[in-house]
Amino acid sequence: MRVSTRLLLIIAACLVPTLVLQVAVSWSQWAERKAQLDDLAVHQAELLAGTVDNIANSARILLGAAAELNPGPLPAEGCGRRLASLREHAAGFAFIALTSPDGVTCASDPALEWQRDGEWVRSAQRALSFTAGHFTRPEGYPGGVLPFYMRLADQPGQEGRVLVAALDLDWLEWQLRHLKRAGSPFMAGGVLTVSDDRGVILGRDVRHAEFVGKSFPPAAMEAMRATQPGTLRLRSIDGARRLVGYTPPTPANIHLSTMVGFDEAELMGDIERALLRGVLLLTGVTVIVFALTLLAARRFITRPTNALLAVARRWRSGDLSARAPGWDRRSEFGQLAAAWNAMACVLRQREEELRGYTDALEVRVAARTAELVHSNSRLQAEIAERQNTEAALLQAQKVQAVGQLAGGIAHDFNNVLQAVLGGVSLIRRRSGDPEAIGRLTGMVEDAARRGESVTRRLLAFSRREELRAGVLEIAVLLEGLQEVLSATLGSRIRVRVESAPGLPPVLVDRGQLETVLVNLATNARDAMPAGGALTLLADAQKVEGACEVKGLAPGHYVRITVMDTGEGMDAATLARAAEPFFTTKPLGQGTGLGLAMARSFAQGSGGALAIASAPGEGTRVSLWLPVTGGEAEADGAAPVHQGPALWDGSGPRHRVMLVDDDPIVRDVLVTQLADAGFAVEEFPDGEAALGRLGEAGRVDILVTDLAMPGMDGVALIREAQKARPGLPAILVTGYAGDAAALAVGAAVSGPFALMRKPVTGTQLADQVEALLGAAPGRAERMP
Structure with a gap:
């Protein structure tokens, strides 16, 4: 961030409290004016309520005077004249009438006598004391009237009499307009309105004829339900938005309501203009302060800073002769310029020193490079020689492996061919002896089966033969092998089989597994030339997460362990034990395929092979086979299929x-x-x-x-x-x-x-x- 920007931010931070204070004061003044307007509107409504109360008292006095005349016993014509005479002295009242349960008994206006219909006539019978009625338009009074009722004391034969004084609402309009004359306490901008307790307009000083007799909008009906004077901000019946002060209709004011509405925007205009002037003035002052600050920053901060940066750029390009301008040493920029110039002198001196060091270093690097080139040439020659040696060694190992494999396979197949050729020769000589031919044929077939077993072992080692998997019970298999191994390995080898109870079945090729176990047993026998013990163990294992056996996935397995008490293997031999063609036996006595075939079989069956051994401690070969989830009978000996009978010469x-x-x-x-x-x-x-x-x-x-x-x-x-x-x-x-x-x-x-x-x-x-x-x-x- 630039220094001038930081300075402007400091000025802005200093002005923030002033701005906040100004906003708070303006808001306080604005809110205070709002409250004053509310009080003014309520006060105006109460003044109007006093005027309406005076009108109601006039009606009370007028009806009292009519009651003093006791118009009841007179004939209707005489009663009407008295009431008409009394009405002439009561300005603002349209007529005076006396009503009974039968209707209008007499009235100042003869046209109203003996009327029975009309809301004001029916409402008169419900009045129990002096009160005001509701807006009505009797025939002959299109402007409408507001009836005031006073019930007379019942006398024999004169029950249910009620005097009615009807206020002329056109006169009420004139009276409301007259209230806003010059010098009146009512504000000239206010709209005066009088209504009954149902929200029906009785009089307005503005547009009276247009709205008299109409009901207030729904927003104004809240005043009809109130119990205390208050204010409303709403859209009036004429569509203008106003602040309205009101007095609610209560028994104290004979159920009449008064309202005075003001254009609040007009009343708030002066203070809002004053606030706007204050905001503009404060904004102008703020802008001037920022402008002066920016000019000062450019003159006294930006210009020296740019000069220092220009010098620094020249230094970066390698021109250490550049110097900063000399300002007054008492200012910060003057002190910075002096420090920069001193630093430039030191840097120039060190550059000259480094140039000398560089020249010397180049000479040393050139000499060292020549030595490295010579060493690299010798190293490349040695690498090429080593690669040739490794290639020759690899070829020799391949030839040795092929020779070992050929020797082992030739030995096995020579035995097979010996049996086959000898059996065929004997069959040819004894062609007339069926019994001998049958025995010799079985011998030749056994020899061929041995050859097939050798071929199968080679294919299993190369992992090119498909495994013929079946469900197999390991415990049953090991029990069967114990007798075979005991007879095969000789009397010097003790064979022991241990199987954990309840071993689950596995899915493997029975023939391949038997071959693997026989090969492992044979290796164990060769490792115990003086005799010893061979143990075959089988137990269930569960692998979760990482396992010490390489390549073994999590799951359930049956582990078959072949242990011997032989000579054991050292670390070098153990590392290569499962390599194809690797053997420690003399030439011609082994192909080195046994352990390699065992590992290939275990991996092809979804398991793994592990070998542990040490010199003098014997060898442990563990074969891990996955448990099958299917249910099947244990795989026993494959049933002999007799095949189709020879054709007897009949049929197609x-x-x-x-x-x-x-x-x-x-x-x-x-x-x-x-x-x-x-x-x-x-x-x-x-x-x-x-x-x-x-x-x-x-x-x-x-x-x-x-x-x-x-x-x-x-x-x-x-x-x-x-x-x-x-x-x-x-x-x-x-x-x-x-x-x-x-x-x-x-x-x-x-x-x-x-x-x-x-x-x-x-x-x-x-x-x-x-x-x-x-x-x-x-x-x-x-x-």
């Missing part, structure tokens, strides 16, 4: 188109399907199959391999179903994961199934029958 046969590029696999599948009762037509590739499909021959279902030269199985199914919409198809493959996703995502339009090799003849026949049953309208039978 389904025609199967089989496509596979491997002749051995094709021959086996053809033989298996033929034994199951199907008519099979085989093809080595997709092009030949499509050519046959376009001919007139009929085909019920297509069975094809996935990976084939030229057209693969997915493309063949797609093209075949274009030619034969709705044709059932089965895709048989030895691949998993990506191939399955590719097949499911293909645009197949008919019944479809995916089967993974190795496939038995029973499984393939069951799947063919299932698809043909799902498309009953598509099956074409042939003899």
Whole structure:
């Protein structure tokens, strides 16, 4: 904020009390004038009420004089003359009449005699003492009258007599106008009004003929309900806004009300003009003070400040030779200028010193830069050499891992091939011995199952095989494994199983879990060459929030712990224990896939794997599996499906188109399907199959391999179903994961199934029958 602005704010703060005081005084004067006007309006209304009271007393005297005449016993003509004579001496009264229950007995105006109708006649009988009636217009009196009533004492034969003196309202108007003559206490600007207790106007000094007999507006009726004189601010019956002082209708003033209205704006005009003049004068003085202050600030504050700022800007641009003007040293600006000039001298001196330091520093920086460039060149060479070394080491590790994997897999598959080839050779030699052939066939099938297990372990490790999950009771599984492990691990290893009661079921692949547990048990056995104890524990765990096991989400789990009393692992070995192909066993005795497969299985099942070990303290491997929310029976051994019976030569046969590029696999599948009762037509590739499909021959279902030269199985199914919409198809493959996703995502339009090799003849026949049953309208039978 600028100094001149601050000065103006100080002046404004000093003027604020004066302005507030002036406003308070003006408001007090204005409010006092308002109160004076209220008092004036009430006083004027009370003066008018006194005049009306005098008129009422005149009516009382007139009716008293009429009562002294005792007009009752006279004939009507004589009574009327007396009343007429009396009325001539009562200015302002239209007529005098004597009424009885039968109507008007006599009157000063003969036209009124024996009248029975009229509000004033009926109201006369209700009067019990001297009082005023209400506005009425008898015939012959268009200006209207106000009747005053006085009841006479009842005499024999003269009951219910009431004297009536009717005030001429035109005379009342004249009287009201006369009240505002020069020298009168009534203000010339006031509007005088008299009304009865129902708010009907009896007389006005302004526009009397226009409003006489009309009722007050609703805003003015508040005065009719009041008990004390007061004021109202309202819009009058003539449309003008006025301050109205009033006296309410009470028995004391014989139920008549008086009002005096003033134009408040006119009465307040002088004080409002005086207040306006005061405000304008104060505003002018304030503006002059601010203007003089602003001029003084510009002359004595802004000009020196701008000079100092100009010098500062020159310093900022590097011109330290600039100096501030020399003012009087006794003023603040003079002292500031002297201080700035002294500071400029010091800064210039230090700038020269810094320039010398800078030159020296540049020389040192140049030397240091040359050293850094040389060091950086050496570092880049070392980095390149290290990268080459790391690449060679990584390649060596890959070769070692592949060699370890190949050695382990070759060992397992050599055993399988040994059993298969030996069994086949024995079957060929003993072709005439059915019993031996059956036993040898079972041996070959067991060996093939072992090969399938090795393949499944590899696929599970690579996480490319889909888990065949089912509801499984862990306690039942561990009890079954105890006997198997006890016989497998040898007598030196004691196997113990502990399961917490009431364990919930889990949803996992039973075969994969058994494989994992067997592998963990085998690792534990190898870690206890001198024997020891192997313990399998199962308990329920609930994970809330963060968990010490990496990658484990909150939820309910069953934890399976495999503990041994073996040698244990150091920190370096433990850090790499679950890495693929890592093993501490001698070459050819392990592939390093056991723990890696276990971790892959746990993560694929929605859980996690944790390992804890220390040298000499054994190893604890914990497998966390999520609890299933569904209800199902515990997964036991899979039931043996007998499959369809071999075809006995009777009934229709389904025609199967089989496509596979491997002749051995094709021959086996053809033989298996033929034994199951199907008519099979085989093809080595997709092009030949499509050519046959376009001919007139009929085909019920297509069975094809996935990976084939030229057209693969997915493309063949797609093209075949274009030619034969709705044709059932089965895709048989030895691949998993990506191939399955590719097949499911293909645009197949008919019944479809995916089967993974190795496939038995029973499984393939069951799947063919299932698809043909799902498309009953598509099956074409042939003899």
